[in-house]
Amino acid sequence: MKSLLITQAKIVNEGRIFEADVFIQDGVIAQIAPQLSVAADVTIDAAGQHLLPGFIDDQVHFRDPGFPAKGSIATESKAAIAGGTTTFMDMPNVKPTTTTLENLEAKYELAAKTAWANHSFYLGATNDNIEEVKALDPNATCGVKIFMGASTGNMLVDREQALTDIFTHSPTLITTHCEDTPMIKEQEALYREKYGDAIPMQYHPDIRCREACYKSSSFAVDLAKKTGADLHILHLTTAEEMALFAPGPVEGKKITAEACVHHLWFTADDYAEKGGLIKCNPAIKQQSDRDAIRQAVKEGRIDIIATDHAPHTWEEKQSDSYFGTPAGLPQVQQSLTALLDMVHDGVFDLETVVQKTSHNVAIRYQIEKRGFIREGYAADLVLVDMNRPHTDTRENNLYQCGWSPWEGHTFKSSVMSTIVNGELKYHQGKFAEFTPGQRLTFTR
Known part of the structure; x- marks a missing residue:
């Protein structure tokens, strides 16, 4: 599994928005800090983008x-x-x-x-x-x-x-x-x-x-x-x-x-x-x-x-x-x-x-170590560009049924990257090779 460094992201988490870097290793969030100097297999410059769980x-x-x-x-x-x-x-x-x-x-x-x-x-x-x-x-x-x-x-x-x-x-x-x-x-x-x-x-x-x-x-x-x-x-x-x-x-x-x-x-x-x-x-x-x-x-x-x-x-x-x-x-x-x-x-x-x-x-749902941007939690993250419009079209829809109720609408924001268990599965319109997600565990 490749390590991943996200830099200059505007993190939205637990009622706050703040700029920081996030280092992901072995599928989890290893470090969150204003500026990280660590070697990573993949680096994403997220300047101007918001990082959400x-x-x-x-x-x-x-x-x-x-x-x-x-x-x-x-x-x-x-x-x-x-x-x-x-x-x-x-x-x-x-x-x-x-x-x-x-x-x-x-x-x-x-x-x-x-x-x-x-x-x-x-x-x-x-x-x-x-x-x-x-x-x-x-x-x-x-x-x-x-x-x-x-x-x-x-x-x-x-x-x-x-x-x-x-x-x-x-x-x-x-x-x-x-x-x-x-x-x-x-x-x-x-x-x-x-x-x-x-x-x-x-x-x-x-x-x-x-x-x-x-x-x-x-x-x-x-x-x-x-x-x-x-x-x-x-x-x-x-x-x-x-x-x-x-x-x-x-x-x-x-x-x-x-x-x-x-x-x-x-x-x-x-x-x-x-x-x-x-x-x-x-x-x-x-x-x-x-x-x-x-x-x-x-x-x-x-x-x-x-x-x-x-x-x-x-x-x-x-x-x-x-x-x-x-x-x-x-x-x-x-x-x-x-x-x-x-x-x-x-x-x-x-x-x-x-x-x-x-x-x-x-x-x-008492989900174990997900849903927050915290050190030690699973790296399930999404980068969005709040100021990058995109239009919902039939050609872009990935559903088996092939349509969406928003077809023709221009959204004001776009999803740029999606990270699941530390893997960059979707990035700038392209998918990585398929790997399965994980079955949820709970703290009940």
């Missing part, structure tokens, strides 16, 4: 195994590297579902051969796999995922006793997708009666309604308080839900919250242009909701920012049928630069972006 994305759907036309661990993790993501946590609704310990380990075996980035995988909960949950080694997974709405096959957990059992007995962090399915079904029937299958996409946030979100997320919060469970609610979308979560630092919280990049960017007004490309569950809602979520990020009610990267083929997204258009959008290649646009626009500062995409994820 790599994005740790706690929610992706890389579609592997089972859906190669949509994406794979190989294709999507490579795109993630180009976007500044050094670690991902992948969801269990693949084929076969990751709802047994055997399937969980099989997925790690696949990633050991194909993942460009560091990784962990969720064990999926069902109405009847409580014994698998009880037998789970808490250090073998990032967490237990419960779909309390919007899932396929047997992964919708809608029995109250099953939910109580999982919340009571899970040996590790529980993450939830919160929507109330019966309420959604009622709305679907109403709109189908009026429009048939050709429901205009603008009604998606009315069908996947705010009431369905709040009913489910408030129930999850109440159940976590009752059982003492460690709960993290994913991709929140409504202003009302923000009041469910306490402001302030993530340390010590038993109930935490996440927002996704697309819900911080798009609003219901964008359905007119984007249509089914931005159909996702839970739905992108009103500007007032987006603004409330942005404010909650700044207040600390939202502890983590992730992507919920969920690719579908271009052809699938062109369906004339509302019900035939699958929910989900790809974004790991654009997620960091989208957030950096929000920095340029004065929505967030750089320190907050780093806190929500790296520090807090490492703290909440």
